[in-house]
Amino acid sequence: MRTMKLGSSSIEVPVLAVGCMRMNTLEKAEAERFVQTALEEGANFFDHADIYGHGECEEIFADAIHMNDDVREKIILQSKCGIRKGMYDFSKEHILTSVDGILKRLKTEYLDVLLLHRPDALVEPDEVAETFDILKSSGKVRHFGVSNHNPLQIQLLQKYIKQPLVANQLQLSITNSTMITSGLNVNTENDAAVNRDGSVLDFCRLYDITIQPWSPFQYGFFEGVFLGNEKFPELNQKIDEIAAKYEVTNTTIAISWILRHPANMQPIIGTMNPNRLKDCTKATEIHLTREEWYSILRAAGNILP
Template identity: 60%
Template sequence: MKKVKLGNSELEVGEISLGCMRIHELGKKEAAYVIENAMDAGVDLFDHADIYGKGKSEEVFSEAIDMNDDVRENMKLQTKCGIRKGFFDFSKEHILESVEGSLRRLKTDYVDSLLLHRPDALMEPEEVAEAFSILKESGKVRHFGVSNQNPMQIELLQKYLDEDLIVNQMQLSVVHTPMIDAGFNVNMSHDPAIVRDSNVLDYCRLNDITVQAWSPFQHGMIEGPFVGNKQFPEVNAKLQELAEKKDVTDSAIAIAWILRHPAKIQPVVGTMNPERLRDIVKASDIELTREEWYELYRAAGNELP
């Protein structure tokens, strides 16, 4: 698999990562096979969050691979914090407590990256900066990032930090493209022209922040996959056409569409099916033509101005 650098850090990882939200649903043997299969396929960044499975996902992950120093040095671990029951919390106390809990569950001394999961309207950036400083100096977190944040939210936080944020996780798939739509429809008065995210994709490119695409197979937030879904006949027909042409699966084409963007976006795939993951990572060896990329964009229901 091709590699990508996370932001301006020294972290070089496979350009497709594995999201571990559902790994708590597996038994130890099944989970171990998922992780080992992923690493054999070149996936070496594993994305967690303190809320996944109410913490169980991190536990199952570490138990499945019998976490030890030899295993740990061959992978990158990322986790997220800030979502609590009914509210968001970027307080210093919660960030520090959350990281301690994740390290305990993951059975490791450090995580390679910590992301703030959802924007907290009550965030005090000085307090976040203090928490990040403590975690960095103690060696418990090596790099920091955010998730679902717009440029001004990132700027506000970055003002108080001693180091650059390296990641911003954002929802992106061929059927969920608000980050891209407005860029085509500058100074127009119809709905696709609405800038919903303060041009976050261009901002992240300008500031060397890696965009990680979550839910790359989903439509809506939790409505389910669009790949193979009869509700999306045109985009699925185009996915299948390109899959047959390039001798891969339709899911690999959906990921190749994201990888084709010059922003070097890193998809976070959440499949717990080892065979499907092996098929998906073949996207790293595919490069869609410019015409094919636009064909998929239009097949998803988008009109060019």
């Protein structure tokens, strides 16, 4: 699989990340088969979070991959923390405790990347900076990033944090593409011109922060997938037409649409189906034409002024 630099770091990562949020839906043998398929496809970047299955997903993953020192050297592990029941928490105590729990469940001594999961309204940036220094100097975390943060929230953190924030995990799919479409409707009076995220796409490109799109097949906020959905007839017709041209599945085209964007994003693939994962990895071999990319954008109901 093709690789890329993660943000401004020197770490080389696959252009697709394997999301492990649903790992606890698999039986042991299924989990082992899935992880092995990912490795065979060159997808050795695994994305976790301490809230996925209340930590169970990390435990299942570690067992499925048969974690040991040799295995650990061949994979890249990312996890997230900061979400608690009824609140968000970026306090020093919570982050340190969370990381220790993550490491224990993953049976590893370090994370390649730690992300702060959702913005904490009560964040004290200097305390986060102190916490990151502890995690970095102790060797428990090598790189840091955020998830679901806007530009000013990132800048506020970065003012205090020594380490560069290398990634920002954000929702993006063909049907949830306002971070792209708002930039196409500048100086117009239609609703598509509404900028809801502070131009986070351009910001991340300017400051070498890799965007990691999550839910690349979802529409709305976990309302369902758009592929094969009767709510999106024109979009599915266009995707199927292009899929037939390249002799791949609609899944492949949906991912290749994201990869075609020059921001060098790293989509998080959340499927637990080995065959569908293979369909996703095939997207790394396809380079949609400009005409194809825009035709999919329009078919999703987006307008060009």
